[in-house]
Amino acid sequence: MKRILVLMVFLLAALSLAGCNSSSSSSSSSDPTTQVRVLHASPDAPAVNILAGGSPVLEGVDYKDGSGYLTVPAGSLEVAVDGLLPGGATLTVIGPLDIDLEAGTQYTVVAFGEVTEIKPLLITVDRVTVGAGETRIQVLHAAPNAPEVDVYLLPPDTNTVPEGVAPVGTFEAEGVLGPVNVQAGSYQIIVTLADDADTIVFDSGTVDLPGGADLLVVAVQNTAAGDAPISLVVMDGEGSTEILDKNSPANVRVVHASADAPNVDVVANDVVTLVNDLAFPEFTAYLAPAPDTYNIKVGPTGNAVGNPVIEADLTLEAGQSYTVIAVGTLAEIEPLVLVDNxxxxxxxxxxxxxxxxxxxxxxxxxxxxxxxxxxxxxxxxxxxxxxxxxxxxxxxxxxxxxxxxxxxxxxxxxxxxxxxxxxxxxxxxxxxxxxxxxxxxxxxxxxxxxxxxxx
CATH class of the missing domain: 2.60.40 (Immunoglobulin-like)
Structure with missing residues (x-):
């Protein structure tokens, strides 16, 4: 928390200086204000530092991380993005560029595209107070490898797009829909190929749109487990959260690293054989079970349930990948569970x-x-x-x-x-x-x- 406060002070100082140099005012204390936030949406780029006025204001921002708004004086601001390279070196990948910040406007700076073609997208919206019974939504297509798509906002538990229902809009990468105000409540966001309502490429499941919320929903390239080409990053002014496709599995692979243990089977809930006849020192490809908590038994091939050498409950989260390693001698064998990135x-x-x-x-x-x-x-x-x-x-x-x-x-x-x-x-x-x-x-x-x- 202390580091974040220090970084905010740096940004406010940089923006205050920019406001002093602006022709619109000679005093930053009397300037009207604006709001700025950032999102890392480059799927193969490293973590980045965000610089304002030449000073770092956010450090180590990783893919799909979005900041909250900072309220700052209106005026001109120099912004740059530095990629973090191995060994501690940095490389400026965006900017420095000057952004004219107008009073009463909210700005989102998005690092977009694969790293060889990375560039900034500047998304603007009027700064307003959203009514208690409404949600304001703006949608950005920031998945560089995803095609043109239709976006639907439907009632919950809708598994297909009803015949005759029109999309909220159609857009391709870099496109923006809205902002629009909708009644607060529960919805389902379905994304299909453009002009092809039967081909669903993303289904959010039920999502809640709270009253008074002002949301930027960004479609980004999916890097989690599952076949969906995109996930959604929702920016609410205070930070960001990710929504995965409702059918996203977990991914898990198994490594046999116990030298004196026999070949083994891995069985879930006494019924489903996940792995058959795995020998030391082999490992499996990633499996794709549904997210859940499973009782796992590991034992000799053909008798894992009757004579397990490992029995443990394993919780697998949607979109997450895991490596489960059988470690130790046979007398002390145990699972070592690693979360993979x-x-x-x-x-x-x-x-x-x-x-x-x-x-x-x-x-x-x-x-x-x-x-x-x-x-x-x-x-x-x-x-x-x-x-x-x-x-x-x-x-x-x-x-x-x-x-x-x-x-x-x-x-x-x-x-x-x-x-x-x-x-x-x-x-x-x-x-x-x-x-x-x-x-x-x-x-x-x-x-x-x-x-x-x-x-």
């Missing part, structure tokens, strides 16, 4: 390493650009990593890297590696440190994502 970023490779070796003890992880690097002369990227810990997603520039895992404080003793990795921008790379595959005696890696195919 599968968004690909065009300016970086993203790497995640998991420690699942029962024999290695705590380890140091080195990432170098040469196989023969003297590890005694460099610091590990991650130090003293315990069993079952993971690095999170690490951003690296495209290139060739060598990963070496050593006992803590023993850089001259490689427990794993050096393992050569060729990383490409936009790539996802996962590796799990594992115990030896019998009859081998060396520790190894289970390679995931772009490094290996599932079974």
């Amino acid at each position: 599968r968004r690909r970023i065009a300016t970086e490779a993203r790497v995640r390493i998991v420690h699942a070796s029962t024999l290695a003890g705590n380890v140091d992880i080195f990432v170098t650009d040469a196989a023969d690097t003297d590890l005694t002369t460099v610091d590990p990227v991650f130090s003293d990593v315990p069993f079952k810990a993971e690095t999170g997603y690490v951003s690296l520039a495209a290139g060739t890297y060598f990963v070496t895992v050593t006992p803590v404080g023993e850089p001259e003793t490689a427990a794993i590696g050096p393992v050569e990795l060729e990383l490409e921008a936009g790539g996802l790379y996962g590796a799990i440190a594992r115990d030896p595959l019998p009859p081998e005696t060396d520790l190894g890696l289970i390679l995931l994502d772009d490094l290996a195919e599932p079974i």
